[in-house]
Amino acid sequence: MTADPLADAEITSLMLKHPKGFDLALTRIRRLLAALGDPQNRLPPVLHIAGTNGKGSTIAFARAILEAGCAAVHVHTSPHLVSWRERYRLGRKGETGQFVEDEVLAAAIRQAVAANGDEPITVFEILTSVTFLLFSQHPADAVLLEVGLGGRFDATNVIDHPAVSVVSSISLDHQAYLGDRVELIAAEKAGIFKPGVPAVIGHQPSDDAREVLRTNAERTGVPPQIFGEDFIAYQEHGRFVYQDQRGLLDLTLPAMIGRHQLSNAALAIAALRAGGFDPSDSAIEAGVVNANWPGRMQRIGRGRLFDLAVAGSELWLDGGHNPGAGIVVAEAIAEMEDRIQRPLFLIAGMLNTKEPIGFFEAFAGMARHVFTVPITSSDAGMSPDELADAALDAGLEAEPCDSVEEAIRLISTGWQSEPAPRILICGSLYLVGDVLKQSDIAPV
Structure with missing residues (x-):
């Protein structure tokens, strides 16, 4: 890049x-x-x-x-x-x-x-x-x-x-x-x-x-x-x-x-x-x-992280990071599930200035599991442990991870059934930027 x-x-x-x-x-x-x-x-x-x-x-x-x-x-x-x-x-x-x-x-x-x-x-x-x-x-x-x-x-x-x-x-x-x-x-x-x-x-x-x-x-x-x-x-x-x-x-x-x-x-x-x-x-x-706007319900179809996912998976990015954004993203995912019902997994990172419980509540009843990750490109990132606790408080199953890469590996090894999972990486534009860099995909 x-x-x-x-x-x-x-x-x-x-x-x-x-x-x-x-x-x-x-x-x-x-x-x-x-x-x-x-x-x-x-x-x-x-x-x-x-x-x-x-x-x-x-x-x-x-x-x-x-x-x-x-x-x-x-x-x-x-x-x-x-x-x-x-x-x-x-x-x-x-x-x-x-x-x-x-x-x-x-x-x-x-x-x-x-x-x-x-x-x-x-x-x-x-x-x-x-x-x-x-x-x-x-x-x-x-x-x-x-x-x-x-x-x-x-x-x-x-x-x-x-x-x-x-x-x-x-x-x-x-x-x-x-x-x-x-x-x-x-x-x-x-x-x-x-x-x-x-x-x-x-x-x-x-x-x-x-x-x-x-x-x-x-x-x-x-x-x-x-x-x-x-x-x-x-x-x-x-x-x-x-x-x-x-x-x-x-x-x-x-x-x-x-x-x-x-x-x-x-x-x-x-x-x-x-x-x-x-x-x-x-x-x-x-x-x-x-019209196109990178980092907002953007589908990733190539790169190292995509290659880690189980075959047939969908990998999506969205940088929304507040309760209002959580609602519209969850609605967009729900519309996809009307067509193909895939298990939804979230990989989330967030800044410590945000309100994560309201964001996660939008996905209650939809997401099977949340993996929380650090944001390496900002010194204001919320710790994965704290973010996982917020997801739990919102009624979701959650656990902290060390990286997006680790989270994708855990999803891929833990879900071998059909259809393949839908993975949404979300919660921060910093996190979206990190994923785009790792995928060698730059906005144009």
């Missing part, structure tokens, strides 16, 4: 000098951006999206739709799975956008570091300023900008006049920063709404979260467009049906797995229309079919 020596060296240096965590405020990044000539004010039209779950998939749909219409699209997402370059995709007119090249990213980091000098700042703030530098230096038709954490004080929220502000599904996550109730989290996410800027709100499992978002959007003077009220999506006769005030679209089902992807695709369509991007019906059709 290709290394990125120049950018990796610059980011390693950043992490040694500046704190890696979040310190939610906008004063530091505004100061740095001013020193860089305010590149955030020289961007193509911006779709700015916050939310707990579904941000990445919604961006993937929006990007695929715009590119199907031959638009050049810059994309910022976080975190990455394998390479830091994944956070910065540069659009190309009439072509698929590509991750920024190593030397280009390294040069932008050096420029931001030099402009910051010795002033206090976080790593995420510097890397966000790099986003604006890169996107202002390369022409494009649109920017898809994902919030890192929260919304109101996230470093991306220096965009004063986006084309559209979007909030995807909200559930409990990052409670230490955002609050321990969905209403509090929703209020933070709603901080990206701006006066005069269209606001689009995706499917909300919580009525309380939806009403907080509605109220905050209305305070900006712009009535929001809300999933289930102003636009809807559903599956009918093997088709994806989208409907809003413009009428009905009868579309091919998304390639991305899970019924929740219908609402993510609908959010992308509604947001692009509200933001004035005006994709054609044919571009929407092509984008919905072709």
Whole structure:
């Protein structure tokens, strides 16, 4: 797998000098951006999206739709799975956008570091300023900008006049920063709404979260467009049906797995229309079919870990790591079991900032066994013993393991019956990234 020596060296240096965590405020990044000539004010039209779950998939749909219409699209997402370059995709007119090249990213980091000098700042703030530098230096038709954490004080929220502000599904996550109730989290996410800027709100499992978002959007003077009220999506006769005030679209089902992807695709369509991007019906059709988002219900069909599994097994990855993500992933697995009923085994790793019991509860009655593993790429990983206890508390059978490799071996030796097992590796994007590296599969 290709290394990125120049950018990796610059980011390693950043992490040694500046704190890696979040310190939610906008004063530091505004100061740095001013020193860089305010590149955030020289961007193509911006779709700015916050939310707990579904941000990445919604961006993937929006990007695929715009590119199907031959638009050049810059994309910022976080975190990455394998390479830091994944956070910065540069659009190309009439072509698929590509991750920024190593030397280009390294040069932008050096420029931001030099402009910051010795002033206090976080790593995420510097890397966000790099986003604006890169996107202002390369022409494009649109920017898809994902919030890192929260919304109101996230470093991306220096965009004063986006084309559209979007909030995807909200559930409990990052409670230490955002609050321990969905209403509090929703209020933070709603901080990206701006006066005069269209606001689009995706499917909300919580009525309380939806009403907080509605109220905050209305305070900006712009009535929001809300999933289930102003636009809807559903599956009918093997088709994806989208409907809003413009009428009905009868579309091919998304390639991305899970019924929740219908609402993510609908959010992308509604947001692009509200933001004035005006994709054609044919571009929407092509984008919905072709959209792809690595690490979310991604099937692995090759590599060392796949080869360890008993013949005929299915190996899946999903980086969802909160109760809301657990629910939609479990629902996606249940839909698969309607077709082929395979025994389900979970291999889970999670950061110690997450709430694992709520995540595991979604799989009660489905998973035969949970093997918990360490996350080697983060020093904030929950111990396998503690994570196994959480799975037990959620009503699942569980035991700790030393690695994903060991867990797959245990599953393969312990299950020799037909049909072969379905193995879901889940609980953390860090874990997903580790598996992709071991499988020599890089996002593209």
